[in-house]
Each structure stands twice: as C-alpha cells, then as structure tokens.
Amino acid sequence: DGGITQSPKYLFRKEGQNVTLSCEQNLNHDAMYWYRQDPGQGLRLIYYSQIVNDFQKGDIAEGYSVSREKKESFPLTVTSAQKNPTAFYLCASSTTGGRGEAFFGQGTRLTVV
Amino acid sequence: GESVGLHLPTLSVQEGDNSIINCAYSNSASDYFIWYKQESGKGPQFIIDIRSNMDKRQGQRVTVLLNKTVKHLSLQIAATQPGDSAVYFCAEWSYQKVTFGTGTKLQVIP
Numbered sequence: 579d580g581g582i583t584q585s586p587k588y589l590f591r592k593e594g595q596n597v598t599l600s601c602e603q604n605l606n607h608d609a610m611y612w613y614r615q616d617p618g619q620g621l622r623l624i625y626y627s628q629i630v631n632d633f634q635k636g637d638i639a640e641g642y643s644v645s646r647e648k649k650e651s652f653p654l655t656v657t658s659a660q661k662n663p664t665a666f667y668l669c670a671s672s673t674t675g676g677r678g679e680a681f682f683g684q685g686t687r688l689t690v691v
Numbered sequence: 692g693e694s695v696g697l698h699l700p701t702l703s704v705q706e707g708d709n710s711i712i713n714c715a716y717s718n719s720a721s722d723y724f725i726w727y728k729q730e731s732g733k734g735p736q737f738i739i740d741i742r743s744n745m746d747k748r749q750g751q752r753v754t755v756l757l758n759k760t761v762k763h764l765s766l767q768i769a770a771t772q773p774g775d776s777a778v779y780f781c782a783e784w785s786y787q788k789v790t791f792g793t794g795t796k797l798q799v800i801p
Contacts, residue, residue: 611789620780621735621791628787636788668734672789679725680789682734 581605584669584683591656591663591690599654599686601669607681608674610652614638615666615685624667627652628674656688664690703798710768712795714781717762721783724757726766729778729794738766738779773799 582603591597603610609628613621623636627646641660646652652671656663666687670680704710716724722743727735741748741755741764748755754767764781778794 609787613791620793623788623790626788634788670734670789674787679737679740680735682736685732685734 582669582671582681582683584667584686586686587684589686589688591688593690594658596655596657597663597688599656599667599669599688601652601654601683602650603652603671603681604650605671605681606649607671608649609672610646611670611672611680612636612642612644612652612654613668613670615668621668624654663688700793701796701798703800704771705800706771706773708771710766710771710775710797712766712768712779712781712797714764714766714792715762716764716781716783716792718783718785718790719759719762721785723784724755724764725782725784725789726753726755727780727782727791728775729780731777735780740784768797771797771799773801775799 585600611626612624615621622638624642625633625636625644627633630649633644633646643655666685668685669683672680723740725740726738728738729735739750739753739755741757746757752769756765776799778796780791780794782789782791
C-alpha cells in the first residue's frame with residue numbers, strides 16, 4: 579500500500595536532548611514537508627524539501643534540523659535549542675508542479691518531560 | 692505577511708442540515724486553495740481544491756467557492772452527517788509550499 583509513515587506515534591524526551599522523528603513515503607513524491615500543530619491551532623510549516631539533497635526553512639525552523647538524503651525519507655530533528663518542543667508533528671508529501679494535494683502521515687506526538 | 696485565516700473557530704450544525712465553513716486569505720498569488728479535514732489525533736485529509744482561476748468546484752456532497760474580489764473561500768457540506776465532525780482547514784498553495792489557516796471545528800448535533 580502506498581502511503582506516508584511517521585514513527586514513533588508517541589515520543590517522550592528529556593529537556594536538553596535532541597530527538598529525531600522519522601518520516602518515510604513510498605508515493606514517489608518529490609516534495610516533503612514538516613508541520614507543527616499545537617492544541618487547538620493550525621499547522622505551521624517547519625521545513626520543506628522539493629528535491630533530494632535540498633530543503634528550505636519554513637515559518638518556524640528555529641530549533642529544528644532536517645536532511646533529505648533519499649527521496650523516500652525526510653527525518654526531522656528537534657534540537658535542545660527548540661524552547662517549546664511539546665507538540666504534534668505532521669509530515670506530508672506531494673508531487674511538485676502546482677496542485678498541492680499533500681498526503682499526511684498520522685503524526686508524532688512529542689512530549690518533553 | 693502572507694496569511695490564511697478562518698472566521699469561526701467552532702460551528703455547530705444539526706444533522707441533515709448544510710454546513711458552511713468560511714476562510715479569508717491574503718496572498719493573491721496563490722495558485723490553488725485547498726480544504727482539509729482533520730479528525731482527532733490524525734493527520735489532515737484532502738477534501739477538495741480549487742484553482743485560482745475558478746470560482747466554484749463541486750465534489751461529492753462538498754462545494755468550494757472562491758471569491759477573489761474579497762479574498763474569501765468557503766466550503767459547503769450538504770446534508771451534514773455525524774462523520775463530518777472534525778476540524779476543517781483551508782490552505783493555499785503558492786511558492787511550492789502549502790500554508791494552512793487556523794481551522795474550524797465542525798460539531799454535528801444528532
């Protein structure tokens with residue numbers, strides 16, 4: 579089955595630690611995205627990538643890092659520099675070229691303890 | 692700056708009635724406008740989109756209207772069902788990225 583997979587579903591992290599969230603897609607999409615969602619809020623763009631080995635900062639990139647070494651994978655690292663990392667993180671992928679229909683994973687809920 | 696926002700945070704609708712969810716946008720350069728549905732604890736799901744050169748598009752039980760003069764987008768759901776209860780986001784596609792609005796929670800009253 580084609581789709582986009584995020585893991586783990588729930589993640590706990592101690593303050594001061596870096597943590598990496600996984601996102602894998604087998605839809606053959608060129609574009610991948612990371613969003614952050616806080617309770618009762620919309621989705622805010624962290625990073626996005628239109629092609630392998632290239633990515634751009636979104637609206638709230640500070641304290642996060644990404645890599646795009648493979649087309650299928652776009653891991654997000656939440657670093658200790660992120661002041662308020664507890665949130666729901668959503669990964670998405672889409673084709674490039676204009677339509678914008680993004681397919682989302684089921685999300686990772688990160689809690690800092 | 693660019694923004695996509697919603698007029699109402701919560702909308703309660705009787706089962707069987709029609710629902711109308713509204714959205715305002717500010718980026719006139721957007722190529723597409725998109726509606727997503729998000730159920731609790733899940734990722735958003737695509738509902739319908741509309742190209743910027745159109746003013747209406749219909750799907751199954753849903754219609755999206757685009758008024759570029761006042762930069763307004765709406766989603767109409769016909770014969771609202773309990774399964775339609777969710778948060779609905781409008782979003783815009785421009786500069787090769789999708790920007791989301793805050794969202795409207797739709798509550799369907801049985």
